[in-house]
Amino acid sequence: MKATIERATLLKSLSHVQSVVERRNTIPILSNVLIEASADGRLKLMATDLDLQIVETVEAAVDTPGATTVSAHTLFDIARKLPEGSQVQLTAAEGKMLVVAGRARFNLATLPRDDFPVIAEGELPTKFELPSETLKQIIDKTRFAISTEETRYYLNGIFLHVSDDSQPVLKAAATDGHRLARVTVPRPDGAAGMPDVIVPRKCVGELRKLLDEVDGSVEVSLSSTKVRFGLGSAILTSKLIDGTFPDYSRVIPTANDKLLRIDPRSFEEGVDRVATIASEKTRAVKMALERDKITLSVTSPENGTAAEEVPGEYTAPNFEIGFNARYLLDILGQIEGDTVEVHLADAAAPTLIRENDTAPALYVLMPMRV
Structure with a gap:
């Protein structure tokens, strides 16, 4: 040669x-x-x-x-x-x-x-195209919630499946048991009847790097065991995770009646500041909600206490709830709009976070005891 x-x-x-x-x-x-x-x-x-x-x-x-x-x-x-x-x-x-x-x-x-070993692809019956920007959005808004626990290997990836809501959609979800991220996009032509698949974390990481150099569409071909992404001059093929993803729709709350509307940037910065003194292990931040006033606070046995008030729209009864600061910041970092909706029920129930009811992405976060 x-x-x-x-x-x-x-x-x-x-x-x-x-x-x-x-x-x-x-x-x-x-x-x-x-x-x-x-x-x-x-x-x-x-x-x-x-x-x-x-x-x-x-x-x-x-x-x-x-x-x-x-x-x-x-x-x-x-x-x-x-x-x-x-x-x-x-x-x-x-x-x-x-x-x-x-x-x-x-x-x-x-x-x-x-x-040199080559992954035999076999027949990949489902074929469709996704704009590279859509694929980037799916990955960026869900990847942080992928579990790293090897024992629950079926959570070590992004779950892709189609469903017929008010219109045909493709959904991508990831969860580690503490938080859930889900993105919904219109179903691409050719994806009808595709098998439910779990794309492994490493494949997601490599795919995201390659997407930065792709402008047009990405060709996606898959079977129940393998997926292939055509990205211009590069072709990425991966085995899929052989497992069953849990029915995550059961944990998405539908009746959370306390609504907080808040600017995601000031909320994110406030959480980040008070979390500076949070202990590494728990990283717990407490939110005390009163009418149009949210007090974020952290109490750390080693470091002391911190508190900050952030403005927000809130008219429901006063109450307190705690979250893992790192998880909350991961979610707020994905919010692009000027306001974020936080739908709360009580201090022990899952909390729903999204930009609005038409946004493609939604997040569920389990609270912590503080």
Whole structure:
């Protein structure tokens, strides 16, 4: 194999594929990136961790078609340090790969391409397109609520499913048992009858990075076990989480009768300030609600007390409720409008947070004892 590629193109592609590769691997081939040069002037780079696979195709000057695998992180680090604007020549033969750029030469060990595992995609019957902005919104507004507990593995991703509300919709939800985030978007053509799927956290993270470089639509293909995202020159394929996501609609409150309307920025800043002294373990902040006045307070045995009043519209009876400050800030950070609605019931019941009743995103937060 012999090919020449511009350093910027190589670096960009390697930055995409090498992030899939785990730093510590017991299987040497999984540390490698597969590089395949074809006669039509294309260079294909592929990396996998056996659950997630990314393939990127870029243009290159190919002298001799062929394929090999080489350490992904090493090649990425080399490409990063090469001079800007340089042409990188990749030559693979007899178990070695020669990388030449300007006066720099690197001779790297390779492993045979036949040993490289490829995720067999099989038939992916459901196919539809989503605008990249919609997909970004789905990820950004739900990702923070994905559980990191390995024991409840079925919560370690974003749950996607279609439903027929007043009109056909696609819903994305994530929860860790303490908070729930859900986004609803119009159902794309072709998504009718799709299976309920849970997209794993790592796939979500890689997909979000790639979306920053996609302007148009993303092609989504899925079955009950795999999902594939077509993102221009890159294709991301992932196994899905094999489990049943809980019926989260049961925890979305519908009869919370106490309504607080508040500016999300002043609310967020107030919570952030008083939480400065909250103890790491509990991070509890107390909200005392009176007519059009909300007092945020934190009491910490080690650090002392803090309180701040924030203005808001509230006309229901006075009461107090406590929340985990970190969870509350995560939700408020996703609110883009000028007001946020906080629907409360009592100090022990789930609280509903959203911009308004037509907003695509809603959040549920469990209170804490304070």
